[in-house]
Amino acid sequence: MSPDPALSVDIAVRRGDRLIETRFAATAGITALFGPSGAGKTSVLDAIAGLVRPARGRIALGGEVLFDAARGIDLAPEKRHCGVVFQDLRLFPHRTVRDNLLYGQRLADPAAQLLSLDEACAFLGIGALLDRRPRTLSGGEAQRVAIGRALLRGPRLLLLDEPLSSLDAARREEIMVVIERIRDQLALPMVLVSHRVDEVERLASEVVSLDVLAEPA
Amino acid sequence: MALLSPADWAIVALSLKVGVVAVAATLPVAFALAWVLARTRFPGRIVLDAVVHLPLVLPPVVMGWLLLLGFGASGPFGRALEAVFGTSVMFRWTGAALAAAVMALPLMVRAIRLSLEAVDPRLESAARTLGAGPWRAFATVTLPLTLPGMIAATVLGLARSLGEFGATITFVSNIPGETQTLPLAIYSALQLPGGDVQVARLAAISVALSLAALIASEALARRTGLRHVA
Known part of the structure; x- marks a missing residue:
């Protein structure tokens, strides 16, 4: 474990007419963004990924500044080396599972690779799905493909947005085991968005609470 | 029915040339307009939307007359073409293609915007x-x-181009071998005594071309539909 925080976040993100302020540092392991729905957890995740521009603040990952409002730094999402597993997955419907998995890998620096396609398939148990289309996958299968696609991108940080919320109990257990293995075997820092105490207690080493604060923007 | 004469073939070839050039040139423009209308919000978007759709509701003769004003010898675009390229679209097949392109634009923008x-x-x-x-993400x-x-x-767009009549005849006239596309040739043949046979031949070609285009598009839509739609 590195003594430097892998990720440091100190931002204010506008969401509708509210300003969500959060400040945390994440080291190795899983940091949970925890709070009720509407608290702006996804907005914070999007800000880290570069999909939403914070109103102010600073985000740094492994010593590299991703965003700094004061210095006018705002790296494009493709330059942030963050793997994202979206709540709605966003698998590419016109590509096979294989081409979804390889989309990011083909664009990534080979030195940044965590896994090969074969290793990812074995790791996630998705080898049999490679020639299928996303629309033919079950919820748990699609979730694992989305995780695989983000891992094969060679990320320095994995952002997971409610990865368990749409799954039944058996599938939830499967995905939780996958997340634990990413934490333990790949030693990849993760930020996990969740609104459930049991998930957070089991998976996270740090918890950042986001509450709905009515603060005029 | 008699086989096609060389003159008939020339009319078909000209119509296809006009239609293909019109559609090929309009496709990127239509895509850009569709993207702007589907993905952006700005004041005046409704006006842009209305202008794009104007050729769909305006009498084609009016559209042809507007093109004449713009691209005629004394029109602003006509003068610019003359000054920069030393050329003109007046009474040329390129003018027929321009008329077809303008008339096809709203239909093409609509189809792309929907998808x-x-x-x-x-x-x-x-x-x-x-x-x-x-x-890269876009592409x-x-x-x-x-x-x-x-x-x-x-x-x-191709179907609209092959059927274009009013704007074309108003804008670039009805010149055999240059601007006389299928509908214009049919119109001319109707004016001639004993032109019925040629009318029938050209009408049959029109039906065949339209059917072929519809069948081809249906076949392509099925293939890409299986491949692309979620």
């Missing part, structure tokens, strides 16, 4: 987080997902 609106823009943000720049995600709309736009 663009069905593509989730969040897929592009997913591509961005996977390392794709904005252009590898949004563009292939709008392919069915592009095919529909191409077929609609």
Whole structure:
């Protein structure tokens, strides 16, 4: 474990007419963004990924500044080396599972690779799905493909947005085991968005609470 | 029915040349307009939308007259073409293609816009987080997902071009071998005593071309539909 925080976040993100302020540092392991729905957890995740521009603040990952409002730094999402597993997955419907998995890998620096396609398939148990289309996958299968696609991108940080919320109990257990293995075997820092105490207690080493604060923007 | 005469073939070839050039030139313009109308919000968008649709509701003769005003020898675009390229579209097949393009534009924009609106823009943000720049994300995600709309736009545009009459005859007249496309040739043949046989031949060609275009588009839509629609 590195003594430097892998990720440091100190931002204010506008969401509708509210300003969500959060400040945390994440080291190795899983940091949970925890709070009720509407608290702006996804907005914070999007800000880290570069999909939403914070109103102010600073985000740094492994010593590299991703965003700094004061210095006018705002790296494009493709330059942030963050793997994202979206709540709605966003698998590419016109590509096979294989081409979804390889989309990011083909664009990534080979030195940044965590896994090969074969290793990812074995790791996630998705080898049999490679020639299928996303629309033919079950919820748990699609979730694992989305995780695989983000891992094969060679990320320095994995952002997971409610990865368990749409799954039944058996599938939830499967995905939780996958997340634990990413934490333990790949030693990849993760930020996990969740609104459930049991998930957070089991998976996270740090918890950042986001509450709905009515603060005029 | 007699086989096609060389003159008939020339008319068909000219019509296809006019139609293909019109559609090929309009496709990128229609895509850009469809993208702006589907994905952006700005004051005046409703006006742009209305202007794009104008050729659909305006009498074609009026559209032809407007083109004449713009591209005629003393029109602003006509003068610019003359000054920069030393050329003119007046009484030329290029003018017929321009008339066809303007008349096809609204149909093509509509078809592409519909399919663009069905593509989730969040897929592009997913591509961005996977390392794709904005252009690559667009080219590898949004563009292939709008392919069915592009095919529909191409077929609609081609059909509209092959059927164009009013704007063409007003704008660039009815000159055999230069601006006389199928509908104009049919119109001319109708004026001639004993032209019925040629009318029938040219009408049959029109039906055949339209049917072929519809069948081709249906076949393509099925193939890409299986491949692209979620």
